[in-house]
Amino acid sequence: MAETLLKMNETAPVPTQASVTLSFNPFLEYLKKRLQSERTVKAEYYRHIIERFTENPAWKTGLPVHDLAAYKELFEIVYFVLTPLAADDKENMWGLSTPVPTTLFYSTESLSRFFADNNTTKEPSSIASENCKVSKDMQFMYGLVLERFYNISSLAKNDTVYSYADTVTKLSRYYKVHVDTQFVEIRVNGELPALDYDVLATYLHDGTGSEALICRLKKMLPLDSFIFEGFTVITLTDVTAQHSLDKIRGMMVHHSYSNDQYLEISQALKTIAGNEHIEFRLVPIIGVNGKSTFASNEECIQSILMNALQESGITEEALNTFIQKYQNNPRILVYNGISSEEKAEDNFLRILKKTAVESYALLPVYYHSELTGVLEIYSEKEILFDERLFSKVQTAIPLIAQLLKFTRDEFQSQLSNVIRDKFTSLQPAVQWRFNEVAWHYLQRNFTDLSNPEIEEIRFENVYPLYGAIDVRNSTSERNRAIHEDIKSQLTLLQDTLSALKTIDESHTKPDGAMDEACTHWKEQIDGYFTSRDEIALNNFLETEVHPYLLEVQESYPEARAIVSRYLNAIDEREGAAFKNRSELETSLQLINTKLNQYFDVAQKMLQVEYPFYFEKFRTDGIEYDLYIGQSIAPEKKFETAHLKRLRQWQLQSMAEIARLTQRLLPQMPRHLHTTQLIFVHARAIDITFRNDERRFDVEGAYNIRYEVIKKRIDKVLIKDTRERLTQPGKIAIVYFNQQEALEYIGYIRELQQQGLLDDSLEYLELEELQGVNRLKALRVGVKYH
Known part of the structure; x- marks a missing residue:
């Protein structure tokens, strides 16, 4: 134990007139009360x-x-x-101080050494203004007085x-200093001064701070009216772990999940572990279509695992296989002394060996029994990762699990936003109406418990614009690709059966009828080949050929x-028997991708002039409906000029699209050409959102x-001809x-x-269609150069 006097505050306090006496008297009074009620040994x-x-007579007087x-x-x-009797003096930070805790006069060696080595208080002990000086001692004394005599x-x-x-x-540590004042007695010198509680309430609740309140109290409640006697008990508790946990919890409360915050959490975990050479990283596991993968976003930029895997050139498929395998059997992985490990057959270890990491651990993190991510612990030094370290980190695992769960939820929200923005028909131009209807529904649902119907979403008197970009002869191109692939597959099958004969005819014994069937189907495919024939061929391959080959x-x-x-x-993705179909799909996909990109950019620019509803439909090309009118944007005046601007854009866009698809020909494995069609409907129509189909549809017989x-x-054909209206170019x-x-002639x-x-503008009459006659058309060529 130490009896050395030690100032707990290096700066000089502001003088006060209060009487402060170090005394054992309050302590003895405490023992006497305990003696009266104690019935044990x-x-x-x-x-x-x-x-x-x-x-010792000194107990009656001040020390x-x-x-x-x-x-x-x-x-x-x-x-x-x-x-406690079991307390270790070397670990227990305990001491006695003056009634106003400025001087430590008796303490354990650990507490005395701590204050001697770490008296790093930077805050000034007093705050001075023109007419008022406030010290921490003064704040302490007024705090006790208000609590003991005024219940504040x-x-x-x-x-x-x-x-x-x-x-x-080299890490920050946090300590809580507790001052026990139960052995400090306060006596009033004379009458207890009265307080104006209304004035005090203003200072206590208007956010002006304790300093302003103390300055006011100095006038209302002079300290020379009080006598402080006894001593205070000082205890220090290491709260580093709890402080670090509170820091993590604070980030969660404020939903701070950026990469910088993740690094701050990593620093907090390092403080809990108590080793500056240990690093921590959090890696969420997200789910897409029932499959799990590590989040490849900002939160994982610092992941030593993700960086090592990416630098190793691992494919996404191999990475997902690794994740799925780990998810099926989550466990703690520990590698101490990676450079000296000899398990070369471990792919995971081989990847880590290429980094500067010497010690590595991977801990699964669960939220409500569901694996939400992993916690990486690693160091560039050879450190023993053992149960002692894991038990320290374990205190933070529940918070980390919640954080990873929030990250997963945020990812799903982002995924939903992309889907809603890119793939659904709900667009900003009509979002306001859906919001309005949804709000009305919630209002009625709150007051009407009979599950009221949701109101209809309808836009009246809107002008339609329809356009279609079609791939010419796509059906015949697809049939031709199928026939070529089937012939290729049958030829390969015959070659396979012939090769099997050369191995050991007595063992394999391929059925001769199978080879004859291949020849029959090859001849059939060159003739009239129906969908029924295709079904029969697939049945022959799946029920006879493939079982035989597998056997x-x-x-x-x-x-x-x-x-x-x-x-x-015959692998559908990369097999030679699907070459022609794959080339066709690649060409179609190229056209559709470029068309979608074109329309996404164009319609967003046009929306600035006046909001409209735009909906695309995927065929072998692209069809679209565009609706514009006052009911879609009630707050903005609709004029005929807005409709004309869109019609002019529609014609211009068709010309640009024809040029675009022509420029794509060198990139297409199979050359495909497009046709461009516009249907002009001059009268306004009504459209209604169909809840069952999740799309807008026209309303009314007309x-x-x-x-x-x-x-x-x-x-449609040109009247009295066999020529189709739509033509490439x-x-x-x-x-x-x-x-x-x-x-449109003007445009x-x-x-x-x-x-x-x-200059090849044509004026054409069209054949009569079922229920439709007197249709006419304009047709004009596009300049490619």
């Missing part, structure tokens, strides 16, 4: 202690602060009474947390390579006629009356002057 100890104190050596035995008795505890703060840099670990492959090792070549060839015409004009504009034609003339269209 402790009573004899209390009686003996009281006698030892009363034998001189600078001459306390004579009272060492009494201090030891106080320590004996107030601390706002200023009574006996616990303080502060940090210091550990000289060994041969399993039974005869020498046949495995031959059969494998055939099975690889409006439905518009839909019927749209569906029938894609393959041309734009066809279908209309009913001359007024509509004149408007055509402008685009001809701009060099987008050529």
